[in-house]
Amino acid sequence: MTLNTIWFLLIAVLFIGYFILEGFDFGVGILLPFVGKNDTERRMMINTIGPHWDGNEVWLITAGGAMFAAFPQWYATLFSGFYLVLFLMLIALIIRGVAFEFRSKDENPKWRTFWDWVIFIGSFIPAFLWGVALTNFIRGVPIDANFHFIGNFWNLISGYSLIGGLVSLTGFTLQGAIFLSLKLEEQFAIRINKIARKLWIPNIIAVFLFAIETYFLTDILDRLGVNPGFVPIAAVLSLLTVGWLVYQNYNGWAFFINCLAILFSTTTIFMILYPRVLVSSIDKNLSLTIINSASSPYTLKVMSIIALIFLPFVLGYQIWAYWVFRKRITSNKESLHY
């Protein structure tokens, strides 16, 4: 396996980690104003992700950095081409992160309600936009022979990419609900489980529509064949299983399998892409690939060594952080930070 392929895989892994982790962060944020009936409940909900959301977001920062270091042409074309989408995403992530820290630092109910809605908006927008962005990866965007994006904002918005947005939006919301049902005290968790049952339905519908459109609008057939193989099938199967598990109230298993669903479906997107990183809608031959967008072999080698040394530590202490805060959040005010 070449270093180019390894870095493609690593970036895919970073995105998968990001979607799984920040997926439930987003979900919690989206559900916050609707599910939290009073201030205590909302604080409990935020506290489930309190120690983690910032570390989870670093998965995205690292993915961006890895993209810049390993495939600078991909980074340059993607970030400049998706300018307004990323601008919206940034604004959302900024106000959301600040809102977590600010909302409980003043008792005024108006202040708190305001920041709760900021958390909602700041979670809703990225949850939706990630689907839009990834759909455009595989659908293709106007890229010319100099790797320049020559379209505009509206090239990124289509029925297909909006469905893609709904997939990630509903998927992350579901992920958040299942996470909450694991992390909140029993009575509250039961209520959340009922909500998760409802959320599963729009998610599976969106995924179903998205899968059909993918067959018509991308070159998935050339890539993966009529029988797409294990991964995409596993993605669909795990999502179906999640529904059953949620209805049976097996929330631990539901969370595990839903993480797998995110893993398999994100992997499917990256499998359709490979060895390209951004498909050109003008001419498939103009697509950015892991070869023509890559850094020099020397840079890739240096970065590989550094990643190999430090990634295990990062994984180790992040897992440890989840272990430290493994207990369910109770309504005991003394244990609430946010």
Next chain:
Amino acid sequence: MDELIVSLSRWQFALTTIYHFFFVPLTLGLSVLVAIMETQYVKTGDLIYKNMTKFWGKLFVINFAMGVVTGLVQEFQFGMNWSEYSRYVGDIFGAPLAIEALLAFFLESTFLGIWIFGWDKLSKKMHLISIWLVAFGSSVSAFWILVANSFMQAPMGFVEENGRLVMNDFWALVTNPNVWVQFPHTIFSGFTTGAMFVIGISGYHLYKNQNNEFFTKSFRLASLFGILSILLVILIGHSQGQQMIKTQPMKMASAEALWNSEDPASFSLISIVNEKEKKDIFSFRIPRILSLLSYNQFSGKVEGINQLQDYYAEKYGSGNYIPPISVTYWAFRAMVGSGFLIFFIIALILFFVLRNKDIFKFSWSRFIPFAITLPYIANSSGWILTEMGRQPWVVFGYLKTADAVTPNLTVGMILTSLIGFGLVYTGLMVADIYLLAKFSKGPIFQEEAEESEISYWESEI
């Protein structure tokens, strides 16, 4: 390339970066101070240190959140507005950014989460280690981003291949002499900022005679920490100037408004210049001092703006190689001026502190809190000098800023993002200052004994 697109992108980068850098230095400094306080607590078991840790820790957390989220913009912006830059130097420049995320951001964010929420979930030692890891992570982050910036100031460790710069020596990138002056200068400026912040807020309370013991301890700790930091800032700043003379003489010439080469060279005490006609309107210079600053001796040639312009025009082709002189000149003075002012203020405070005299019986001591603005002025003007003084280059000698911008941007797109960031940032600044002011004023949580432990965070909710 459309000039308006370039200048709007530059404005956006400048505003979002300066804004981001309001929060970073305080994070660098306050994290260490809070870690020292908690160390004292763990060592002595004295609850006053625990209360100090929590009081200053809360202010630290409010500030930290702003630094994190505004930092996201930095990483995205290179690609969004400066895609040609990213293509041209991505092979080199991307590496330190990725390493920064992997080595520093994960560490900072994970352990800050553990620290905030882990008061009653971890042993005292482990909790203490968490805050030290946060502080360490912040400094590691500063190191790698300055490796990246130093490459822009004094490029090293690469070759030019097929119209792009390609890394061929990672070690050279990391050992770039520019890094090793810029990094400590920045770190200790951050420490100074943290110290001044604690001095200022403690001073506010002490002048009003509130919580004497609590704030006296904070005040003393911060002034000791502060004097060491500002001394190092000044000393290293001096070496940095000497480094600048070697790698970017034009930056020094324009920071000194030195039109023509001089040997020995004079230091400008005050110059008001006409940039268009390249002459002084008014200037008062002290002979020989610029040579002294540059070479530690009273002679030695310092190149002037005109000579350097001719030299660069010959070397790189015709064009204007002079940075905006008024900006660099005044930024330099604002930085050095506030730096020395900080030094004198902390030295004066320490003069009283070490002799156990009460500085707060003097009515002028009520102005101490205003000194909090000084490090912010110094930090911002230092970066304005560093970045504006490099113009017209974005990567010195290799890529001009005007050639670095994204080609497919429209004025409408940049205005949208510029106004959007502007509005959101203004709103957040208001909320941030409101909260900082609120929590600076107290209340100070008084923890009586370990048994009745209630986490500070909830005390006033």
